[in-house]
Amino acid sequence: MTDATLVCASCGRTYADRWRCECGGPLDFADRPLPQRERPDPGGFDTRDGLWSFAPFLPVERGPSLGEGMTPLVPAPTWDAGFKLEYVSPTGSFKDRGATTTLGRAIACGADRVVEDSSGNAGAAIATYAARAGLDADIYVPASVKAAKLRAIERAGATPVRIEGDRAAVTEACLDAVEAGAGWYASHSWNPAFFEGTATFAYELALQRDWNPPDAVVMPLGHGTLFLGTYRGFRSLVDAGWIDSMPRLLGAQAAGYAPIASELHPAADGENTVADGIQIRAPTRKRQLLDAIAETNGDAIAVGEDAVRTELDRLHANGFYVEPTCAIAPAALAAYRERGTLGPDADVVVPLTGHGLKG
Numbered sequence: 001m002t003d004a005t006l007v008c009a010s011c012g013r014t015y016a017d018r019w020r021c022e023c024g025g026p027l028d029f030a031d032r033p034l035p036q037r038e039r040p041d042p043g044g045f046d047t048r049d050g051l052w053s054f055a056p057f058l059p060v061e062r063g064p065s066l067g068e069g070m071t072p073l074v075p076a077p078t079w080d081a082g083f084k085l086e087y088v089s090p091t092g093s094f095k096d097r098g099a100t101t102t103l104g105r106a107i108a109c110g111a112d113r114v115v116e117d118s119s120g121n122a123g124a125a126i127a128t129y130a131a132r133a134g135l136d137a138d139i140y141v142p143a144s145v146k147a148a149k150l151r152a153i154e155r156a157g158a159t160p161v162r163i164e165g166d167r168a169a170v171t172e173a174c175l176d177a178v179e180a181g182a183g184w185y186a187s188h189s190w191n192p193a194f195f196e197g198t199a200t201f202a203y204e205l206a207l208q209r210d211w212n213p214p215d216a217v218v219m220p221l222g223h224g225t226l227f228l229g230t231y232r233g234f235r236s237l238v239d240a241g242w243i244d245s246m247p248r249l250l251g252a253q254a255a256g257y258a259p260i261a262s263e264l265h266p267a268a269d270g271e272n273t274v275a276d277g278i279q280i281r282a283p284t285r286k287r288q289l290l291d292a293i294a295e296t297n298g299d300a301i302a303v304g305e306d307a308v309r310t311e312l313d314r315l316h317a318n319g320f321y322v323e324p325t326c327a328i329a330p331a332a333l334a335a336y337r338e339r340g341t342l343g344p345d346a347d348v349v350v351p352l353t354g355h356g357l358k359g
Contacts, residue, residue, distance in 0.1 A: 004059060004108070005030040006192060009288065017109045019178065019185040026285050028192045029059040032236060039242040042210045051097055051200040057236055058200075060193050063104025064132035066090040068097060069200055073208045073349070078318055079330055081348040082214070084205060087322050091125045091152060092355035094226055097201060098194030099125035102186050103133050105193035111135060111184035117174035119167060119277050120149030121354055122188040122225075127158035130186075138182060140174035142167060146276075148358045167279055189223040189284040198229025199236065205349060206234070206243050213237075213247045215347040218333045220325060221251030221260060221300055222278030224289045226351065231292035247349075249292060250341070251300035252332030254278050258302035260289055268302035275308055277325035277354065299341055307331040321356035329353075 006015045010025030021027055035056035047053045051069025052062055068089055076083040086094035103126070106114050113136040116126040123139035130137035137158035141150065145162065153160045161177075163170045178185045188194045206213055213234060221227050227249060237243040253261045256271030257279040272279075283289060293300060311334075312327035329350045336342045 004105075019187060019190050026190060026192075026288070029196070031059055032232070033057060033059055034236060034240045039211055039240075042207055045207055047207070051100070051197070051204070054200050054203040057203060057233075057240075058101065058196050060101050060104045060196055061108045063100040063102070063107065064129050065100055066096070066128070066132060068100055070204055073205065076318070076320075076350070078314070079333060079350070081330075081333060081350050083320065084201070084349060084351045086201070086351045086353045087326065087355040091121075091128045092358050093121040093125065094198065094201065094351060094353045095122045095125035095188060096129070098122070098188055098197035098225060098229070099129040101197035102126065102188070102191050102193045103129045103135070105191070106135065106184050106186055107133060109184060113137065113183035114186040115174060115178055115183040116140065116186045116188065117171045118188065119279070120145050121277060121358065123158075123160070124149050124152035124156070126186050126188070127153045127156040130158060131156040136183070137186075138177070140170050140177070142170050146358065152358075168281065188225050194225055195229045195232060198226050199233030201226060201351065202230045202233025202237060206237055211243055213243050213245060214349045216248040216250055216342060216349075218250045218252060218329050218336065218348060218350045220275070220278050220329050220353055221253050221289070222257070222280040223283045224251075224260075224285060226353065227251055228285055228288055228292055231296065246296050249296045249298040250332065250336055251289075251293070251298070252328040253300055253302050254328065255302040255304045257281055258300070259283060259286060260293070260300040261302040263290060264293070264300055265302075268304065270304050272303065272305040272308060272328075274305040274312075275303070275325040275328045277323070278328070299336070301332055301335055303328050303331050303335065307335070315352075316356070320352055322352050323354040323356055323358050326352050326354045
């Protein structure tokens with residue numbers, strides 16, 4: 001079995017199981033395995049296990065599964081891009097990728113109850129996969145959480161804990177509970193197993209394109225679970241010799257909640273209340289996200305709510321029934337083209353991250 005030791009990205013301390021380093025830094029797996037074989041023929045690659053078809057890349061035991069992964073990659077000619085339909089995942093968002101790997105890690109660590117904080121999608125995914133694994137779950141959510149996401153948490157048998165205040169207040173309340181011994185912290189922003197799950201987005205995308213990465217991937221960016229996972233997935237593919245180059249990674253943040261974009265550009269005016277799923281002012285892995293942007297010649301920009309509303313209507317009119325936060329990446333794609341960051345002939349893929357029934 002792969003070494004599952006965790007190492008601090010800041011100070012280098014190692015642990016068998018801990019949600020955060022004593023120094024406060026995030027933890028990652030000390031060993032990220034690579035397949036010991038030549039790049040396989042894409043036509044003969046067996047994908048019947050969904051994202052677990054890429055198990056040789058994963059430093060975690062197989063977790064409870066609902067058939068997640070291998071989401072469709074479809075042409076979107078209106079946007080001159082490809083859309084990867086993450087919203088057809090079992091609980092309606094890309095967070096299922098991280099939920100299956102995180103619950104696998106929880107089981108390996110002997111957990112019988114997991115605790116998570118979320119604006120909704122990650123909470124629904126963790127609750128659902130905990131139910132699949134037979135584990136209890138407490139999910140801390142904003143008091144204003146959307147009803148569809150709250151129902152998904154409740155119907156999976158998890159206990160939602162509604163917290164007044166902003167997203168940061170939810171995290172603070174959850175961490176207080178974790179420190180008091182409420183359960184194993186299945187955090188989508190802190191737990192390294194979650195990022196191993198989201199890395200499978202990159203493995204699938206490369207396979208679906210016959211091991212030819214796009215020029216760029218434009219993604220929503222809050223805590224950066226998909227963004228950083230995608231970076232790590234493409235990095236592993238390069239290191240394994242399965243692809244020859246990294247795509248540019250381009251982030252889309254909500255105006256007013258854009259700590260990464262603000263490091264790269266003057267702060268945008270206004271506040272985007274539409275893209276509620278990425279209203280994160282202090283991402284856990286900010287330094288790692290900035291490094292991923294720098295290493296891929298990427299970028300991050302803030303997008304206002306008017307552009308998101310317009311893009312959401314256009315997505316729905318073209319048959320893509322997604323939730324509002326999902327529309328920020330196609331809106332950012334237009335902005336990147338207007339700025340000249342992406343040329344007119346750039347080959348671009350955009351994940352559509354959450355289902356409209358959750359919005």
